[in-house]
Amino acid sequence: MFFGQTRFKGGEAWAIALTDVTLRERIILFPTLALALVLGIMPSLVFDKMNATVLNLVTLVSQYL
Amino acid sequence: MSAWLYGQFDSSLNGINHLQGFQFIEQLPWIRLDLGSLGKLEIDYFLGVDGISLPLLILSAFVMLMAIGASWNITKNAKGYFALLMLLNTAVMGIFCALDFFLFYIFYEVMLLPLYFLIGIWGGANREYAAIKFFIYTLFGSVFMLLVIVGLYFSVTNPSTGAHTFNMLHMMNPENYVDGSFFAYLNNYYEVQGIPARMLGFIVLFVAFAIKVPVVPFHTWLPDAHVEAPTPVSIILAGVLLKVGGYGIIRVCYSIFPDAAAQANWWLALLGIISILYGALNALAQKDLKRMIAYSSVSHMGFVLLGVAALTAEGISGAMFQMLSHGFLSAALFFLVGVIYDRVHDRYIYNFRGLATHMPAYTGFVAVAFFASLGLPGFSAFIGEAFVIIGTFNAESVGTGIPRWMAIAGSVGILLSCLLFSVDLTAYVFRTDTLQRW
Numbered sequence: 001m002f003f004g005q006t007r008f009k010g011g012e013a014w015a016i017a018l019t020d021v022t023l024r025e026r027i028i029l030f031p032t033l034a035l036a037l038v039l040g041i042m043p044s045l046v047f048d049k050m051n052a053t054v055l056n057l058v059t060l061v062s063q064y065l
Numbered sequence: 066m067s068a069w070l071y072g073q074f075d076s077s078l079n080g081i082n083h084l085q086g087f088q089f090i091e092q093l094p095w096i097r098l099d100l101g102s103l104g105k106l107e108i109d110y111f112l113g114v115d116g117i118s119l120p121l122l123i124l125s126a127f128v129m130l131m132a133i134g135a136s137w138n139i140t141k142n143a144k145g146y147f148a149l150l151m152l153l154n155t156a157v158m159g160i161f162c163a164l165d166f167f168l169f170y171i172f173y174e175v176m177l178l179p180l181y182f183l184i185g186i187w188g189g190a191n192r193e194y195a196a197i198k199f200f201i202y203t204l205f206g207s208v209f210m211l212l213v214i215v216g217l218y219f220s221v222t223n224p225s226t227g228a229h230t231f232n233m234l235h236m237m238n239p240e241n242y243v244d245g246s247f248f249a250y251l252n253n254y255y256e257v258q259g260i261p262a263r264m265l266g267f268i269v270l271f272v273a274f275a276i277k278v279p280v281v282p283f284h285t286w287l288p289d290a291h292v293e294a295p296t297p298v299s300i301i302l303a304g305v306l307l308k309v310g311g312y313g314i315i316r317v318c319y320s321i322f323p324d325a326a327a328q329a330n331w332w333l334a335l336l337g338i339i340s341i342l343y344g345a346l347n348a349l350a351q352k353d354l355k356r357m358i359a360y361s362s363v364s365h366m367g368f369v370l371l372g373v374a375a376l377t378a379e380g381i382s383g384a385m386f387q388m389l390s391h392g393f394l395s396a397a398l399f400f401l402v403g404v405i406y407d408r409v410h411d412r413y414i415y416n417f418r419g420l421a422t423h424m425p426a427y428t429g430f431v432a433v434a435f436f437a438s439l440g441l442p443g444f445s446a447f448i449g450e451a452f453v454i455i456g457t458f459n460a461e462s463v464g465t466g467i468p469r470w471m472a473i474a475g476s477v478g479i480l481l482s483c484l485l486f487s488v489d490l491t492a493y494v495f496r497t498d499t500l501q502r503w
Contacts, residue, residue: 017408020424025404028134029430030201032397036126036437037389039445046120047382053116054381060237061319061376064327 100389111165111232118161120385121308124392128304129154129391132297135400135488137185138407139295146187149179150297157305161312166214167231168209169317176309177203180298184266195286195293195479203288208274213266217321219243236321267325268405272317273331278366281340295402299355303362304396308388315381319373326376331472333374333458334471340367341478349481354402354412358395361438364478365446371475372453382458387449394438394446401431428472440479450479 025057039045132150139146152175159172177200185196214231221241223230235241245379291299304390319326328331344364351357365387373385404427406412421428437444442453457472 011219014409015423018405018420018423021404021427021430023185024134024137025400026426028131028400028435029397032131032393032400033430033437036390036394036397036445037443039386040443040448042387042438043445043448046386049119050116050382050385051378054208054385057117057315057319057381058376058378061326063321064324 111168112162114157114162117312117385120389121161121312122158123156124308124389125157125305128301128392128396129157130398131204131396132300134278135300135403136295136297139297146183149183150301153179153183153301157309163230164233164234164316166217169233170211170214173210173309174208176306177207180302180306183298184290184294187295187298189295190293191289192293196288199286199290202276202283206276208307208366209269210273213269216266233317233321255385263322263324264328265326267318267322267329270322271329273313274310274318275312275336278307278370279310279363280336280367280370281343281363282336282342284340284363287363288356288359291354291362291399292353295408296399299399299403300396303399304359304392307362307366308392311366311373311384311388314370314373314386326396330374330376334371335378336378337367337369337374337480338471338474338478340364340370342367342481345478345481352414354405354414355399357414358398358402362391362395364481365395365438367478368450368453368475369469372456375453375456375460376478377456377459378428379452379459383449383452383454383456387453390445390449391438394434397430397434398438401427401434450475452477 129150130475133147136146136150156172156176157177158174161168163169163172181196184199185192188195214503218229218231218234220243221230221232221236222228222243223232223235224241248331272283276286279287282427287302290304291391292304317439341364344360344362345369346362348357349361368387369391372382402412405417438446440447454472454475457475460472461468
């Protein structure tokens, strides 16, 4: 889909319509993907917040195992 | 607002089954009906946040913001559109906070309504079919859920007032169950077709949430709804609504029916594995980009179920993390498909070639999103999947009854999804037959 010779089904009309991402789209995409990277490097941002709850859930269920 | 919540959150408190563990509590009596000699009916407006709902609240605030950014090009009746979007937002936030089962159910139903209209009015060519299918599927699950809620209501009393209650926290404490009632822990002789009542309640609630997740036998509404929904609604569907299912399984199924959950977890893990593999294989075969991402969502949510069923701390943390990371990554992927669709109203993979030279920045974003979502180390999906696999491997030694081959099957699922995204990104260079299609 992304590599090779540029060819579109709609021909020239599509080539003109397919402009690159606009500023608005960049503003939305950039923080999202940055967040994926940040959480990938520092998962503790999330893990710390939920750890106590998760442990409590595990004890709650495991007494019935 | 949710960022403030993150800052204020005290991570040492532990929630789940007692009131002291919750934060930002808001409890107001809502409906108090005197039933004469039967006592009182108690329904509260009862909200609270703990470590499981907090990350999901932040996620939904973030994804909603993205969805509003993606709805820039909506021109058809914009006022109604944004009103429905806000209603949806309210309902989702409500679900993640509600601690009264009646209130939870109300938010759960309120969530369906705006989605039905958003898909049915602003959707693609086949929108009525997709909207109806979505609506019937979810309603089917939740109607049976209502029966279980009523059953729980008659089995549980509030220890301080003695009245029957819908309070979820009271439902989590075995001492509050009336002896010999339908869902009681002790002296419970109720059986339906040979299935003990508590197991039945667990299964019904699980099916209701499994339709939302979606777990494989109940997933067929998802690709249709995603393909027909407008881009922002796809973003919300994938980013937030699938998490309602996972959250429900943790908060409701596992906390209220822990005994049944402990017995059923082998089957849940099996369903998770089936979702992972079936979703990934199906995604490989798709020609429509949106449908492909929808099936890869099924595969990724299978990891959530597997992690929860592993019943180890790593597994459940991994499942939560996977929900978060899938939330904004699939939102980003749907947004990227929407970028192309906005421009040429077509999203068949074979109809495009050489986008990299034509739209370099776009291709860059797509490449990052694809690699992040297939679990490249350094991105969030990797952490989620890795922790689920670790938790599942560990489950055998802890004795939760999940055999190791399930963890291995999960790893195969990761491999398949790697294959999926890299095929998509590169293989069309070598395929000349695609050229003859048009």
